[in-house]
Amino acid sequence: MRDVYVIGVGLHPFGRFGDKDVIEIGREAVVAALEDSGVAWKDVESAYCGTVFAGPMAGNKVLARVGLTGLPIMNLENACASGGSALRLAFQDVASGFCDIALAFGFEKMPRGFIAGNPNDWFATMGMAVNPQYFALNARRHMADYGTTEDHLVRVSVKNHRNGALNPYAMYRKVMSYEEIANSTMVNDPLRLLMLCAPNEGGAAVVVASREAAKRYTTRLIRLASVVLKSPLYGTAEVPYIAVSSQVEAPSVTRTASEAAYEAAGIGPGDLDLVELQDTDSAAEIIYSEELGLCGRGEGARLLDDGATEIGGRLPVNPSGGLLSKGEPLGASALGQVAEVVWQLRGEAGARQVSDARVGLTHVYGALGNCAVSILQC
Amino acid sequence: MAAIITGNGPCFELALKMTVVAEKSRKPIREGLFAEDANGVSLIGGRCRECAEIVFPANPFCPRCCRETTEPVALSRRGVLYSFTVQRFKPPPPYRGPDPFVPYGVGLIELPEGLRITSVLKAEPDDLRVGMEMELVVEGFFEDEDGNEILGYKFRPVEER
Ligand SMILES: [Zn+2]
Numbered sequence: 001m002r003d004v005y006v007i008g009v010g011l012h013p014f015g016r017f018g019d020k021d022v023i024e025i026g027r028e029a030v031v032a033a034l035e036d037s038g039v040a041w042k043d044v045e046s047a048y049c050g051t052v053f054a055g056p057m058a059g060n061k062v063l064a065r066v067g068l069t070g071l072p073i074m075n076l077e078n079a080c081a082s083g084g085s086a087l088r089l090a091f092q093d094v095a096s097g098f099c100d101i102a103l104a105f106g107f108e109k110m111p112r113g114f115i116a117g118n119p120n121d122w123f124a125t126m127g128m129a130v131n132p133q134y135f136a137l138n139a140r141r142h143m144a145d146y147g148t149t150e151d152h153l154v155r156v157s158v159k160n161h162r163n164g165a166l167n168p169y170a171m172y173r174k175v176m177s178y179e180e181i182a183n184s185t186m187v188n189d190p191l192r193l194l195m196l197c198a199p200n201e202g203g204a205a206v207v208v209a210s211r212e213a214a215k216r217y218t219t220r221l222i223r224l225a226s227v228v229l230k231s232p233l234y235g236t237a238e239v240p241y242i243a244v245s246s247q248v249e250a251p252s253v254t255r256t257a258s259e260a261a262y263e264a265a266g267i268g269p270g271d272l273d274l275v276e277l278q279d280t281d282s283a284a285e286i287i288y289s290e291e292l293g294l295c296g297r298g299e300g301a302r303l304l305d306d307g308a309t310e311i312g313g314r315l316p317v318n319p320s321g322g323l324l325s326k327g328e329p330l331g332a333s334a335l336g337q338v339a340e341v342v343w344q345l346r347g348e349a350g351a352r353q354v355s356d357a358r359v360g361l362t363h364v365y366g367a368l369g370n371c372a373v374s375i376l377q378c
Numbered sequence: 379m380a381a382i383i384t385g386n387g388p389c390f391e392l393a394l395k396m397t398v399v400a401e402k403s404r405k406p407i408r409e410g411l412f413a414e415d416a417n418g419v420s421l422i423g424g425r426c427r428e429c430a431e432i433v434f435p436a437n438p439f440c441p442r443c444c445r446e447t448t449e450p451v452a453l454s455r456r457g458v459l460y461s462f463t464v465q466r467f468k469p470p471p472p473y474r475g476p477d478p479f480v481p482y483g484v485g486l487i488e489l490p491e492g493l494r495i496t497s498v499l500k501a502e503p504d505d506l507r508v509g510m511e512m513e514l515v516v517e518g519f520f521e522d523e524d525g526n527e528i529l530g531y532k533f534r535p536v537e538e539r
Pocket residue numbers: 426427428429430431440441442443444447
């Protein structure tokens with residue numbers, strides 16, 4: 001395996017863009033990443049496109065607008081991990097020596113409203129299978145087990161919206177007060193509207209290269225130290241489910257994916273300077289902080305209490321504003337996290353810059369337990 | 379072994395037992411979800427002959443062995459509330475409930491045989507506590523186009539006695 005480097009990242013802002021064509025959203029992200037890398041389009045040797053809602057062959061439609069160079073492209077759908085999956089394939093192409101420069105991109109224009117799971121019609125007809133129900137069930141159990149409080153849930157959202165207000169690519173770009181969040185509409189107790197991320201629109205692209213190729217374009221080498229994609233072990237509870245075994249105790253997929261990513265990178269959680277993780281809701285940030293090994297089990301809320309996860313803290317979490325502020329365009333989400341980490345490692349994150357950032361981790365988790373984790377290092 | 383409720387057979391008998399209004403037909407929302415025996419109504423799951431894993435709804439396929447090794451089993455009528463939420467907004471279709479919408483509890487019920495079931499709850503939201511004992515109740519959720527009452531399952535707190 002060869003080392004792999006990120007040499008270009010680009011985003012189309014996340015938000016709502018009226019009747020703007022989804023293919024155009026994808027094209028703008030790809031062009032931005034190419035410009036950032038300095039790579040000529042004809043020199044990109046393979047491409048992977050992740051999207052859930054943009055339809056069949058959406059990646060090809062983007063290529064048709066960037067230029068038809070004959071490069072191989074694969075279109076893939078992997079729920080919230082679609083972009084992370086595209087990145088893993090681009091990484092593999094370069095790591096294996098199959099090619100020197102590869103592109104991963106993802107984009108989305110999602111229907112409005114909460115995503116309804118729907119494993120079976122009868123189950124949804126009775127009033128279950130709605131995604132935020134499951135997030136709320138996780139949140140309530142964490143509160144009962146570890147003393148996490150509604151105050152913690154409010155403060156995660158306050159923090160991420162404060163960070164997102166500094167991010168020109170975020171959906172909300174607005175500081176939300178404690179009172180505003182604490183008094184927002186209750187959706188699924190204990191989760192309120194401003195503690196849940198919004199499905200939306202956006203695009204992201206990442207150009208990766210071998211060391212030799214990377215050095216032709218930049219002197220600031222950012223290594224993609226590992227990209228891990230995992231599906232879950234039997235016995236874990238993956239959204240949406242009707243019933244789940246409690247006879248079998250299995251580690252969560254976030255735990256298995258992050259442990260594999262740390263091992264492959266030769267980097268541990270103690271080495272991280274920042275983390276972009278799947279804050280689908282406020283409680284998810286606390287729970288995933290534990291499952292990613294940033295702290296011990298049940299200590300996620302304490303990280304918040306200690307101020308560790310603030311931009312100026314010991315280990316900033318979601319300095320971009322996270323999904324809570326950016327929204328979640330599924331195919332673009334993971335690649336957007338990678339772009340944020342790359343900007344942070346380059347020192348280009350502006351007002352939300354984490355000082356002396358040298359190592360960052362990204363994490364997405366989605367339907368039926370697909371989880372992608374990547375670690376970047378400069 | 380409990381008889382699995384299907385169509386208008388045992389289900390109709392159940393309906394007679396459960397309500398004084400026996401004129402219109404009462405149908406389970408999905409056949410095979412629950413059944414009755416001398417002691418009352420139970421959810422019907424599957425138990426694997428090889429590994430003892432329990433699944434719900436009943437299904438020949440054991441997800442642990444990845445083979446068709448389960449047989450139907452009546453599940454415990456009581457369990458413990460593992461977690462809960464309150465559904466405060468009307469879910470998207472195919473949800474069918476009262477109009478105007480009435481918020482309702484949704485919880486995970488941990489059964490002693492080693493299974494957590496997602497269920498609508500029949501309780502005042504303020505009464506719900508993680509760890510409380512819950513019991514199964516089968517009742518009407520809505521009327522279909524032909525005026526049949528459609529039966530589903532809920533769990534409710536066990537009354538203190
Ligand atoms: Zn089995």
